[in-house]
Amino acid sequence: MAPDALNTQTHDVRLYTPEDPLVFTRGGQIDEVTVRYETYGTLNRERTNAVFLCHALTGDAHAAGQRAGESKPGWWDALIGPGKPVDTDRFFVICPNLVGGCQGTTGPGSVNPATGRSYGLDFPILDMRDFVAVHRRLTATLGIPQLLAVMGGSLGGMQALQWALDAPQDMAATIIIAASSRLTAQNIAFSAVARDSIMGDAGFADGHYRETGTSPDTGLAVARMMAHITYTSEGALGQKFGREPQNDGLTPGFGVDFAVESYLHHQAEIFLDRFDALSYLYLSRVMDYFDPFADQGACRAITRHPVPALVCSFTSDWRFSPAQSKRIVARLEQAGVPVTYLEVTPGVGHDSFLMPIPEYADLVGTFLAHALEAR
Amino acid sequence: MAPDALNTQTHDVRLYTPEDPLVFTRGGQIDEVTVRYETYGTLNRERTNAVFLCHALTGDAHAAGQRAGESKPGWWDALIGPGKPVDTDRFFVICPNLVGGCQGTTGPGSVNPATGRSYGLDFPILDMRDFVAVHRRLTATLGIPQLLAVMGGSLGGMQALQWALDAPQDMAATIIIAASSRLTAQNIAFSAVARDSIMGDAGFADGHYRETGTSPDTGLAVARMMAHITYTSEGALGQKFGREPQNDGLTPGFGVDFAVESYLHHQAEIFLDRFDALSYLYLSRVMDYFDPFADQGACRAITRHPVPALVCSFTSDWRFSPAQSKRIVARLEQAGVPVTYLEVTPGVGHDSFLMPIPEYADLVGTFLAHALEAR
Structure with a gap:
């Protein structure tokens, strides 16, 4: 596949400035925040085909395609591309690097313009809602009134859940893969x-x-x-x-x-x-502290906007077991959200979410296609 | 329980000397080896009630009793003592610290008399058979013609298995707990x-x-x-x-x-x-390399001396799962060994073997009592 078939674009966008800093949920602020993101496919004229992809703990914005000099393609290349489940001939995929990350988006390793040194441990403590806030701003900057879907695996799935709970009106659907709504002691x-x-x-x-x-x-x-x-x-x-x-x-x-x-x-x-x-x-x-349903009002918004959810887990995943996904399913269903739940038996553990296991990859693609048809 | 009720004794015995060094299975030798061991209970006149206890990776010779100044008792105190499953009113328990250890027995942190420095990484690489060799010598030094049982949990169970395979005539029974005959990749x-x-x-x-x-x-x-x-x-x-x-x-x-x-x-x-x-x-x-059944002739001795074995595993143990114990059972049964297999459901994981879970602790005690009665 030639890189241009994906229509890959990489951008660095300055989303926060000293006049309009990023104020963090748990306190503190950063005056300048640049976000790196990649896109694949083309935004349609109606702006209805944008899929927002949230990366996992050690992921990055480079989800698909393989650039010259790279030994392997992006982390979800198996699922994203022309004719693949997340079909870039139909969908416009946006994947940013997280704030706090290290692949182009401002993080603790970035240089603090005020001191000339890296932020280090002076960077504010992060919360899942900070990720959502930054990504909502990115979506607005891209001029997309409503995303087709917000989706992700592991930490990315946790972020998709937070976003769906807090601002379900931003999306027509959500896909939450190999995630948890509250980590276990282990x-x-x-x-x-x-x-x-x-x-x-x-x-x-x-x-x-x-x-x-x-x-x-x-x-x-x-x-x-x-x-x-x-x-x-x-x-x-x-x-x-x-x-x-x-x-x-x-x-x-x-x-x-x-x-x-x-x-x-x-x-x-x-x-x-x-x-x-x-x-x-x-x-x-951020993952340790994530516990959105501990908030009594967690489901207030999604109850009013019951955005359809696909929740996927893998039997072989002992780090974020199906039991953790089932808890998410139960909470969402209690809130009146239509949930499709898939538990996949083939797999290699938690990292199964990165692999094109047919029943899983196909359902992700079908779910997105249905969401687009329903618009 | 007063310490004297256990009749605890601690000894340091020099088992190898420059004239009679410890030559290791995989090469190398150490000229002076001192072994620290504890005993509980009293050796009977017929010398038939000696139970040899092998400790786990981070265990030591201090298996039972609580000395002045100690915040907690020995690692198997819940099972060893008067009236306990390993009843020190009936059995004489010997528990040495392993060669290579750090609790009184010669190991890589000991001073090499030849250099005046610690051995460090010059200490020979160890093999399970070295543990058995040293412990056979200790048993001989104690003047015990045949042990009632050799037993242990985790690494200790693996050592008991090696000993039972190589020298079954040394014991009337063996107890192998939460062990494995070949570690998994994980x-x-x-x-x-x-x-x-x-x-x-x-x-x-x-x-x-x-x-x-x-x-x-x-x-x-x-x-x-x-x-x-x-x-x-x-x-x-x-x-x-x-x-x-x-x-x-x-x-x-x-x-x-x-x-x-x-x-x-x-x-x-x-x-x-x-x-x-x-x-x-x-x-x-030593645990990584342990794979006794890879040796075609592994069961030659135990087939001739089919020493009764009790194998225990814990459903909650995901580090050394019941599947690993069942492989030991299958191999021993193929060799004609009478095996009692217990899989314990209550538990807290691998460390369950340290706990007085009734069905487990009672069976260990009963098995030892039957072995003693059968002598």
Whole structure:
């Protein structure tokens, strides 16, 4: 597929300025916020075919297509493109990098114009509603009166849920994949250890590693490898690697003796090249605190605008299990929202949401197509 | 219970000397090996009531009783004592600290008499058969012709299995709890990340942190916290902590905001006080390589001496699942070994083996009593 078939466009847009700063839900403000986003496909004349895609914890704006020099395509390339479920011949896809991220949108690693240093841990604590606020502004800037859908997986699905609850009038439908409306103690525990690993690395330098020239590589690598294990089912890791030795076989030591160890190191290397330790802290903490239904009035808006929802989960996902998706389904149905729930059995764990598993990918495409036809 | 009711004794015994060094299965030797062990109860006149207890990865020789100044009793105190399932009025329990450990038995943190420095990463790579060899020598030194049973949980269960396969004539019975005969890719992956966390800590100093005065505290704490999550079921963590805030509730940051985070930090603190990073590397690697049935002749000895086995697993244990115990059962039964298999539903995950869950604790006691009666 030639890149132009996707009609990929990448933009950096300054959405907040000193005259109109981003004020955060939990306090604090940032005077200048630039958001990077990519789009695929073409906005139709009626402006009714825009699908807003929210990325996961370590995702970014580059959801589809493969640029020169890239070793692999965007993170949801399997689902986005001409003739694919999220068909760019029909839909106009918008995917921004999150505020607090590290792929072009302002985040804790960005330089604070007031000090000339990176924000570091002075960046305000984030809340899911901040993501929604920034993305609503982006949508308005693009001149789209109502999105066809807001959708995402994992953290992206949590953001789609928050947006659907707070401003259902912004969208004709929502798709919430492999998400949760409140993390479990185990979920929080894994993220807490990941953050401890990052912040405990001497190279973290209290968050000012850009200034010190150090980097918390060990801490971030450990965080990523641990998370990666939890995003994969035991069966999938076993099928892929089993107890395969990496080299000659049985010369034991503390290096890379088993293939699964080599794989984890490879994942860590790729990750260190593209992700930032501070963004990991900020974005993961948003998930820990996310608990929208704890608010008694959470469903007030969506009850008035019962935007149809597709909720998908994967049986093999033990980090964000189907039980967590079912809780979302139950809450939305109580609010009178028409919900389609799909629980997918084939899969490799939490990361199944990134894969073109037919029953799942097809339903995402069909759901979007129906939403467009219903407009 | 007064300590003397247990008749606790602690000994350090020099089992290998320069004239008679410990030669390791995978190469290398150590000229002086001291083993620390505790005993509870009294060896009977016929020497038929000795139960050999093998500890888990981060366990030690202190299995029962509570000494002055200790905040809690030994790790299996719930099961060992007068009138308890492992009844010290009937059985004589021996529990040594493993070679490679850090609680009195020679390990990588011990001083090499030849250099005056700690062994560090010059300590030989260990194999499960080394543990068995050292413990067979200890048993011989104690003048016990045949043990009533060899038993243990997790790594201890794996060692009991190796011993039963290699020298079934040493015991009248074996008890293998929450163990595995070959770790899964996921098991290895978690341990690999733990080791990376330790070795990547600048304080590790290539294993000579005793000499440099540094310590890989962050790396070891992260390893322990990650492991602890995996030793606990999602349900148990949820019941114990849920999303309980630790302090005032909702002042988000990157510190200890949730009760589960405080708990993990507390676990890490206790662990840093009592355990050594090098021992973590050495002992965990033994588990990764353990795969006794890969050897075609693994069951030759036990087929001739089919020592009765009790195998226990816990439904809530996702780190060493019942499927792993069932594989051991199948292999032993193929070899003609009479196996009693218990799968326990109540529990809190892998660490269930440490708890006095009645159906489990009672069966351990009954199995030992029957073995003693059958002598």
